[in-house]
Amino acid sequence: xxxxxxxxxxxxxxxxxxxxxxxxxxxxxxxxxxxxxxxxxxxxxxxxxxxxxxxxxxxxxxxxxxxxxxxxxxxxxxxxxxxxxxxxxxxxxxxxxxxxxxxxxxxxxxxxxxxxxxxxxxxxxxxxxxxxxxxxxxxxxxxxxxxxxxxxxxxxxxxxxxxxxxxxxxxxxxxxxxxxxxxxxxxxxxxxxxxxxxxxxxxxxxxxxxxxxxxxxxxxxxxxxxxxxxxxxxxxxxxxxxxxxxxxxxxxxxxxxxxxxxxxxxxxxxxxxxxxxxxxxxxxxxxxxxxxxxxxxxxxxxxxxxxxxxxxxxxxxxxx
Amino acid sequence: xxxxxxxxxxxxxxxxxxxxxxxxxxxxxxxxxxxxxxxxxxxxxxxxxxxxxxxxxxxxxxxxxxxxxxxxxxxxxxxxxxxxxxxxxxxxxxxxxxxxxxxxxxxxxxxxxxxxxxxxxxxxxxxxxxxxxxxxxxxxxxxxxxxxxxxxxxxxxxxxxxxxxxxxxxxxxxxxxxxxxxxxxxxxxxxxxxxxxxxxxxxxxxxxxxxxxxxxxxxxxxxxxxxxxxxxxxxxxxxxxxxxxxxxxxxxxxxxxxxxxxxxxxxxxxxxxxxxxxxxxxxxxxxxxxxxxxxxxxxxxxxxxxxxxxxxxxxxxxxx
Amino acid sequence: xxxxxxxxxxxxxxxxxxxxxxxxxxxxxxxxxxxxxxxxxxxxxxxxxxxxxxxxxxxxxxxxxxxxxxxxxxxxxxxxxxxxxxxxxxxxxxxxxxxxxxxxxxxxxxxxxxxxxxxxxxxxxxxxxxxxxxxxxxxxxxxxxxxxxxxxxxxxxxxxxxxxxxxxxxxxxxxxxxxxxxxxxxxxxxxxxxxxxxxxxxxxxxxxxxxxxxxxxxxxxxxxxxxxxxxxxxxxxxxxxxxxxxxxxxxxxxxxxxxxxxxxxxxxxxxxxxxxxxxxxxxxxxxxxxxxxxxxxxxxxxxxxxxxxxxxxxxxxxxx
Numbered sequence: 001x002x003x004x005x006x007x008x009x010x011x012x013x014x015x016x017x018x019x020x021x022x023x024x025x026x027x028x029x030x031x032x033x034x035x036x037x038x039x040x041x042x043x044x045x046x047x048x049x050x051x052x053x054x055x056x057x058x059x060x061x062x063x064x065x066x067x068x069x070x071x072x073x074x075x076x077x078x079x080x081x082x083x084x085x086x087x088x089x090x091x092x093x094x095x096x097x098x099x100x101x102x103x104x105x106x107x108x109x110x111x112x113x114x115x116x117x118x119x120x121x122x123x124x125x126x127x128x129x130x131x132x133x134x135x136x137x138x139x140x141x142x143x144x145x146x147x148x149x150x151x152x153x154x155x156x157x158x159x160x161x162x163x164x165x166x167x168x169x170x171x172x173x174x175x176x177x178x179x180x181x182x183x184x185x186x187x188x189x190x191x192x193x194x195x196x197x198x199x200x201x202x203x204x205x206x207x208x209x210x211x212x213x214x215x216x217x218x219x220x221x222x223x224x225x226x227x228x229x230x231x232x233x234x235x236x237x238x239x240x241x242x243x244x245x246x247x248x249x250x251x252x253x254x255x256x257x258x259x260x261x262x263x264x265x266x267x268x269x270x271x272x273x274x275x276x277x278x279x280x281x282x283x284x285x286x287x288x289x290x291x292x293x294x295x296x297x298x299x300x301x302x303x304x305x306x307x308x309x310x311x312x313x314x315x316x317x318x319x320x
Numbered sequence: 321x322x323x324x325x326x327x328x329x330x331x332x333x334x335x336x337x338x339x340x341x342x343x344x345x346x347x348x349x350x351x352x353x354x355x356x357x358x359x360x361x362x363x364x365x366x367x368x369x370x371x372x373x374x375x376x377x378x379x380x381x382x383x384x385x386x387x388x389x390x391x392x393x394x395x396x397x398x399x400x401x402x403x404x405x406x407x408x409x410x411x412x413x414x415x416x417x418x419x420x421x422x423x424x425x426x427x428x429x430x431x432x433x434x435x436x437x438x439x440x441x442x443x444x445x446x447x448x449x450x451x452x453x454x455x456x457x458x459x460x461x462x463x464x465x466x467x468x469x470x471x472x473x474x475x476x477x478x479x480x481x482x483x484x485x486x487x488x489x490x491x492x493x494x495x496x497x498x499x500x501x502x503x504x505x506x507x508x509x510x511x512x513x514x515x516x517x518x519x520x521x522x523x524x525x526x527x528x529x530x531x532x533x534x535x536x537x538x539x540x541x542x543x544x545x546x547x548x549x550x551x552x553x554x555x556x557x558x559x560x561x562x563x564x565x566x567x568x569x570x571x572x573x574x575x576x577x578x579x580x581x582x583x584x585x586x587x588x589x590x591x592x593x594x595x596x597x598x599x600x601x602x603x604x605x606x607x608x609x610x611x612x613x614x615x616x617x618x619x620x621x622x623x624x625x626x627x628x629x630x631x632x633x634x635x636x637x638x639x640x
Numbered sequence: 641x642x643x644x645x646x647x648x649x650x651x652x653x654x655x656x657x658x659x660x661x662x663x664x665x666x667x668x669x670x671x672x673x674x675x676x677x678x679x680x681x682x683x684x685x686x687x688x689x690x691x692x693x694x695x696x697x698x699x700x701x702x703x704x705x706x707x708x709x710x711x712x713x714x715x716x717x718x719x720x721x722x723x724x725x726x727x728x729x730x731x732x733x734x735x736x737x738x739x740x741x742x743x744x745x746x747x748x749x750x751x752x753x754x755x756x757x758x759x760x761x762x763x764x765x766x767x768x769x770x771x772x773x774x775x776x777x778x779x780x781x782x783x784x785x786x787x788x789x790x791x792x793x794x795x796x797x798x799x800x801x802x803x804x805x806x807x808x809x810x811x812x813x814x815x816x817x818x819x820x821x822x823x824x825x826x827x828x829x830x831x832x833x834x835x836x837x838x839x840x841x842x843x844x845x846x847x848x849x850x851x852x853x854x855x856x857x858x859x860x861x862x863x864x865x866x867x868x869x870x871x872x873x874x875x876x877x878x879x880x881x882x883x884x885x886x887x888x889x890x891x892x893x894x895x896x897x898x899x900x901x902x903x904x905x906x907x908x909x910x911x912x913x914x915x916x917x918x919x920x921x922x923x924x925x926x927x928x929x930x931x932x933x934x935x936x937x938x939x940x941x942x943x944x945x946x947x948x949x950x951x952x953x954x955x956x957x958x959x960x
Contacts, residue, residue, distance in 0.1 A: 030742065036684055044356055046384060056716055057737055064686060064741050067712040072387040076376055076397060077716060092610070093603060097377050100624035101384050102350065283733060290732070304740035364676055366704060392707040396696055396717060412930070413923060417697050420944035421704050422670065 003318045004120040005131045008144045008181045016181075020149050022313035023306070030068070030309070039312070040070030042319055045104040049075030050094070051133070052110045057282060057304070058133050058143075062107045065311040071104070095119045099126035104319055107131045113138035129318035131311075137173060142314055143281055144177035146307040150299055151182075151230055153306070154277045160187040164224040167234035167261060167287055169200040174281040175234050176204055183211040190215040193224035195261070221260055225271035232279045233263060235287050264289040272297060279303060323638045324440040325451045328464045328501045336501075340469050342633035343626070350388070350629070359632070360390030362639055365424040369395030370414070371453070372430045377602060377624070378453050378463075382427045385631040391424070415439045419446035424639055427451045433458035449638035451631075457493060462634055463601055464497035466627040470619055471502075471550055473626070474597045480507040484544040487554035487581060487607055489520040494601040495554050496524055503531040510535040513544035515581070541580055545591035551598045553583060555605045584609040592617060599623060643958045644760045644770045648784045648821045656821075660789050662953035663946070670708070670949070679952070680710030682959055685744040689715030690734070691773070692750045697922060697944070698773050698783075702747045705951040711744070735759045739766035744959055747771045753778035769958035771951075777813060782954055783921055784817035786947040790939055791822075791870055793946070794917045800827040804864045807874035807901060807927055809840040814921040815874050819844055823851040830855040833864035835901070861900055865911035871918045873903060875925045904929035912937060919943060 011019070029035035047066035051059050059075065066073045091110065098106050099122070108119050108130055116132035116139070123130050134140040152158050163182060165175050169192055179200070182188050190213065192200045199217065208215050218224040225231060263278070272278065280288060280300040292298055331339070349355035367386035371379050379395065386393045411430065418426050419442070428439050428450055436452035436459070443450050454460040472478050483502060485495050489512055499520070502508050510533065512520045519537065528535050538544040545551060583598065592598065600608060600620040612618055651659070669675035687706035691699050699715065706713045731750065738746050739762070748759050748770055756772035756779070763770050774780040792798050803822060805815050809832055819840070822828050830853065832840045839857065848855050858864040865871060903918065912918065920928060920940040932938055 033684075044353075044388075046387070048380070056734075060688070060714055060716075060738065060741055063714050064712070067686070067714065068684075068742075072384070073714075074380055074383050074387065074393075076380075090610075092613075094376075096613075096621050097602065097624050098380065100621050101380055101628050102388075102625075282737065290730075293732075293736075301736050301740050304737050305742075308741055364673075364708075366707070368700070392704070394700055394703050394707065394713075396700075410930075414696075416933075416941050417922065417944050418700065420941050421700055421948050422708075422945075 002120075002124050002127050002129060004116075004123070004129050005141055005314050005318065006116050006120055007132070007139045008141045008177050010141075011145075013184050016145070016148065019145065019310070019313050019317060020152060022316060023149060023309040026309050026312050036068070039068055041316065042066075042104070043070035045069070045071045045319060046102055047071045047073045047315070048098045048101075048103045048106045049073060050098065050106055050108050051075070051077060052108075053134070055109055055134065058109065058140075058307075059107075061304070061307045062131070062133060062142075062311050065308055065315055066105075068308075069312060069315055071315075091115055091118065092122050095122045095130075096126075099123055099128045103128050105129040105131060105315060107133050108135070109133040111136045131314060131318065134173065137171065139177055140173050141177065142307065142311050143174045144181050145314070146303055146310040147174065147178050147232070147279060147281070148181055149306050149310050150279060150303050151277070153302075154299065155229065158182070158185045158188075161185075161229040162189050162191070162227055163230040163232065164191045164193065164218075164228035165200070165232045165234075166193040166221070166224055166263075168198045169194045169234070170198040172234040172281070175232055176201070178232060179204055180207050183208055183213050188213055191218050191224045191228065192216070193218040193221060193261070221263075221267065222271050225263075225267060227273065229273070229276055230279065231263075231272065231276060233287055234281060235283065235285045262287055262289065263292060265291045265295075268292055268295055268297065322440075322444050322447050322449060324436075324443070324449050325461050325634050325638065326436050326440055327452070327459045328461045328497050330461075331465075333504050336465070336468065339465065339630070339633050339637060340472060342636060343469060343629040346629050346632050356388075359388055361636065362386075362424070363390035365389070365391045365639060366422055367391045367393045367635070368418045368421075368423045368426045369393060370418065370426055370428050371395070371397060372428075373454070375429050375454065378429065378460075378627075379427075381624070381627045382451070382453060382462075382631050385628055385635055386425075388628075389632060389635055391635075411435055411438065412442050415442045415450075416446075419443055419448045423448050425449040425451060425635060427453050428455070429453040431456050451634060451638065454493065457491065459497055460493050461497065462627065462631050463494045464501050465634070466623055466630045467494065467498050467552070467599060467601070468501055469626050469630055470599060470623050471597070473622075474619065475549065478502070478505045478508075481505075481549040482509050482511070482547055483550040483552065484511045484513065484538075484548035485520070485552045485554075486513040486541070486544055486583075488518045489514045489554070490518040492554040492601070495552055496521070498552060499524055500527050503528055503533050508533055511538050511544045511548065512536070513538040513541060513581070541583075541587065542591050545583075545587060547593065549593070549596055551583075551592065551596060553598065553600050553607055555600075555603065555607050582607055582609065583612060585611045585615075588612055588615055588617065642760075642764050642767050642769060644756075644763070644772075645781055645954050645958065646756050646760055646770065646772050647779045648781045648817050650781075651785075653824050656785070656788065659785065659950065659953050659957060660792060662956060663789060663949040666949050666952050676708075679708055681956065682706075682744070683710035685709070685711045685959060686742055687711045687713045687955070688738045688741075688743045688746045689713060690738065690746055690748050691715070691717060692748075693774070695749050695774065698749065698780075698947075699747075701944070701947045702771070702773060702782075702951050705948055705955055706745075708948075709952060709955055711955070731755055731758065732762050735762045735770075736766075739763055739768045743768050745769040745771060745955060747773050748775070749773040751776045771954060771958065774813065777811065779817055780813050781817065782947065782951055783814045784821050785954070786943055786950045787814065787818050787872070787919060787921070788821055789946050789950055790919060790943050791917070793942075794939065795869065798822070798825045798828075801825075801869040802829050802831070802867055803870040803872065804831045804833065804858075804868035805840070805872045805874075806833040806861070806864055806903075808838045809834045809874070810838040812874040812921070815872055816841070816844055818872060820847050823848055823853050828853055831858050831864045831868065832856070833858040833861060833901075861903075861907065862911050865903075865907065867913065869913070869916055871903075871912065871916060873918065873920050873927055875920075875923065875927050902927055902929065903932060905931045905935075908932055908935055908937065 063073045113136040116135045120130040277299045433456040436455045440450040597619045753776040756775045760770040917939045
């Protein structure tokens with residue numbers, strides 16, 4: 001059966017751990033000249049990198065992952081604007097075209113929720129794997145997995161953690177996926193801190209209730225950060241807002257009251273535990289000050305590094 | 321002498337068949353892991369993929385072909401907008417630049433008719449091959465060849481066939497090239513069905529007369545499809561229309577009278593022979609309904625697959 | 641210590657000559673099938689090609705250089721428009737992201753002066769090399785080096801030469817870098833010929849004075865070209881003008897008075913020495929007529945060829 005990466009829900013806790021162990025193994029080899037050669041286990045395989053939305057970081061990460069595995073990588077930076085889509089081709093035909101061109105895997109970024117699943121239905125009879133690199137407001141499973149992997153590596157466990165989530169919780173698909181995935185682990189509790197318009201949505205809260213997880217909405221940043229083990233901060237998904245009015249309201253919320261959603265050196269020193277970690281899916285706009293970048297608790301660049309490992313593991317998982 | 325792929329007219333019937341036999345050989349190897357390695361006969365060769373117009377499918381096809389042959393592929397998605405052309409560089413200088421960068425072959429897509437020939441004049445003294453991937457209203461020879469290859473593989477012959485061409489026959493360079501090429505084979509007859517504004521042009525009709533081929537203009541889709549062996553349908557070349565008024569007229573023609581240029585399940589069941597084939601150069605907009613995609617007579621995705629084989633053969637033909 | 645290529649000032653005359661000898665060696669191997677394989681000395685290394693401005697020629701040159709050395713090349717054509725920069729990511733975060741993705745080297749083109757140096761500060765702790773491919777009005781060191789390399793190869797020396805520079809001397813970073821670099825060699829003299837608004841700036845003139853070099857501003861093209869050994873002509877850096885008014889003034893200057901800044905066959909025959917060379921950083925707009933392209937004294941396409949060699953040498957210098 002063809003393996004795809006469509007949603008975090010497709011993996012149970014045991015499978016996630018196996019993926020992480022694959023990532024660990026890759027990590028041990030990737031820095032050593034001789035071992036690195038052993039990573040080229042997919043030579044001659046073809047990876048299409050089909051991005052209908054801009055996302056240089058995710059694209060670079062997947063393309064590097066493919067190349068380090070020895071794959072041929074062929075891509076488009078902005079399929080929406082520059083591909084045959086300007087001539088009216090549907091996603092289904094684009095996917096089938098890449099399958100006929102002997103793709104082994106297709107990394108797909110698309111603005112429409114459900115597009116990865118639709119692509120997988122097309123690709124299935126060809127034995128071509130679809131890797132969802134973000135489908136609109138839907139999922140971005142490789143991001144969720146690299147986030148969890150970063151937490152696991154920082155604490156050597158995924159249980160008994162207090163997780164603070166801040167920023168745009170309504171639209172950030174990474175934070176939504178993270179919270180849902182973490183709810184599979186024991187003794188995890190959540191604090192949510194966001195402008196009223198951007199609160200965590202009911203579907204995720206229902207999911208937490210179902211899994212018996214504790215959560216609370218915080219009124220101040222202090223309340224969110226104090227005692228938290230994991231701080232997951234996000235930027236506003238400006239490109240997903242449908243009106244400028246809503247964007248204006250968001251920014252007023254974000255910066256009013258002395259920028260009460262902005263984490264700076266002061267917040268790190270005053271409220272954040274010495275052994276806590278600060279995560280962010282990147283890119284950061286203003287919600288974390290540049291001065292925090294080199295704080296040893298900041299893990300957002302380690303997330304990038306881990307993303308490469310996890311994506312290599314996902315490609316191996318699909319194609320080997 | 322440097323070999324280029326500029327026009328279908330450069331090949332006689334025998335040479336076309338030799339190209340197709342090369343494609344057959346590639347096809348036998350491409351799906352077998354060990355044999356696939358044997359296809360890498362151009363290692364270290366450099367292929368520039370220079371697209372001054374958007375055409376993701378053709379670009380992906382040529383780039384995959386190059387990579388499977390072991391070539392280095394370096395490309396630009398939209399040279400017109402993003403290359404040094406924004407600084408005013410002429411095509412001749414762009415080509416010469418790529419030649420100096422030690423290109424072995426350049427795949428060129430350009431909006432101006434005759435640009436591939438111009439490029440070949442520049443590239444000739446360097447021994448660099450130009451492959452025309454579409455030059456405006458001119459030619460798109462690799463497309464014409466893959467179309468013929470698909471017909472040959474479906475019928476095991478290229479003689480004694482009734483070919484129905486529909487849609488935008490005035491502007492579609494693929495259908496124009498196809499008809500001209502097919503006129504070299506015995507006992508081929510043509511039916512043309514299109515809005516009046518988009519009829520097959522006189523130069524092609526003259527070509528048919530010269531080669532003593534039968535053709536007729538059909539008044540209904542029924543007349544065109546009934547008894548046809550090959551049905552070649554095309555979309556409107558919207559990007560080549562010079563005014564919105566003309567576009568509007570086209571669409572009225574296309575959809576008025578119960579969408580009389582649209583092939584759906586009903587048309588396939590009622591008028592199309594069981595052993596006929598339905599072809600389209602892709603992308604399809606509305607002129608073939610999605611429900612027809614999985615009809616065994618629909619060959620447009622097989623055309624994509626064949627395109628990869630034929631382009632690999634063309635690169636080998638030029639460079640070996 | 642991590643080696644970067646940021647400015648021509650980082651190399652003394654001896655180091656430049658060593659780079660050129662590396663380029664010579666590459667040149668001897670690059671055309672021979674067997675030797676070419678020996679050039680692949682950086683297999684598995686990762687090169688990110690990060691262009692925040694359009695520059696197809698420079699990008700193609702660096703990407704080809706990387707591939708011929710055996711590197712994996714991952715790139716973006718227009719990072720400014722299509723990368724995560726649209727989401728507000730800073731250059732520092734972009735660079736750090738590529739470093740975490742295990743870049744060995746990053747080729748950076750950016751519109752802001754000083755950005756390459758900023759990038760190098762970020763990349764330094766990672767051991768990742770930054771190669772400045774143009775930072776706004778700042779530098780473009782690989783271009784300056786390939787220019788000098790071309791002069792050295794033409795005359796077998798870099799001393800005792802009369803150098804005429806024409807066109808947009810105020811904004812052309814390549815001509816500015818060239819003049820500054822050449823001032824390290826003995827017995828070099830300069831003639832500058834440009835519209836008044838586009839004269840060589842005081843900082844470069846001061847540099848010449850400091851190094852005791854002779855220079856003069858010419859009033860006619862004849863004065864500039866007659867007796868010159870090296871003629872370095874440039875186009876206007878239209879994209880760096882801040883107002884259309886200034887552009888208009890430039891063009892009036894360029895074309896008024898019988899196109900007095902345009903070099904054509906007549907000028908080559910009347911004023912240019914038989915053993916002189918004519919250089920241009922490309923792209924050429926109107927300032928050199930097409931008829932001059934095949935004059936044996938025209939070296940602008942040889943500059944392109946040399947650029948590939950020098951860039952391969954620079955990558956080797958950084959990474960080996």
